Amino acid sequence: CENAGLLTRALEHNDDPATIKRIIVQTDKLPEEWLINYFGQLTVELSLESLDAMLISNIRQNLQAVIRIAQNEDPDVHFKYIEAATTMGQLNEVERICRESNYVPAEKTKNFLKEANLTEQLPLIIICDRFNFIHDLVLYLYKKQQFKSIEVYVQRVNPAR
Structure with a gap:
């Protein structure tokens, strides 16, 4: 799927963290709404690692997507964001959310x-x-x-x- 450019399909059918992080940084090739919903399905650890990989890979390209994921209206995404911020010791961010x-x-x-x-x-x-x-x-x-x-x-x- 990945080689054929079907990145959403590749992510949907893959549970290997390294592969997910390799694909997810390509936000210019993934529909934004799909990406936001996809993050709601990941574990807290993998969500945190994936967001980190997105920012490390290309902060200019991926920052907006990371912000949109954090601003999603899905309660599960908000909860995972709180979990991730807590894990990272970002209590000011936990407090803000x-x-x-x-x-x-x-x-x-x-x-x-x-x-x-x-x-x-x-x-x-x-x-x-x-x-x-x-x-x-x-x-x-x-x-x-x-x-x-x-x-x-x-x-x-x-x-x-």
């Missing part, structure tokens, strides 16, 4: 952030505040003895609640 995304799957993200045991709890606080998981948030922070995080929520994030 938690604050700005209207497509993030709230319950799934809340559970992931709790399991991630982040040193900074602000992304979890933001998700719980936005989607009214306050009781869960306070119980979790109390059990983890994160009293400072409870204080941050009560005094800075949402004093009205």
Whole structure:
């Protein structure tokens, strides 16, 4: 498929990470919407590696595609982006997506952030505040003895609640 120029077919029928990364960097030959949907099917690790390969290969050509993948309205893509940013230690980016995304799957993200045991709890606080998981948030922070995080929520994030 790849040799015949059928890159989408080659990606659909391949699960070898090296092959996927070799093909996926050719964003000029892949339909943008198809590419965005394809990323929703990849594992977090492979998504992260593929995005990295795209930027390393040709940042000028692939940056726009990487941004579009990050801005997708598919909740799974938003969730994978949060997972990838968490894995990379990009807590500011996790915080931004938690604050700005209207497509993030709230319950799934809340559970992931709790399991991630982040040193900074602000992304979890933001998700719980936005989607009214306050009781869960306070119980979790109390059990983890994160009293400072409870204080941050009560005094800075949402004093009205």
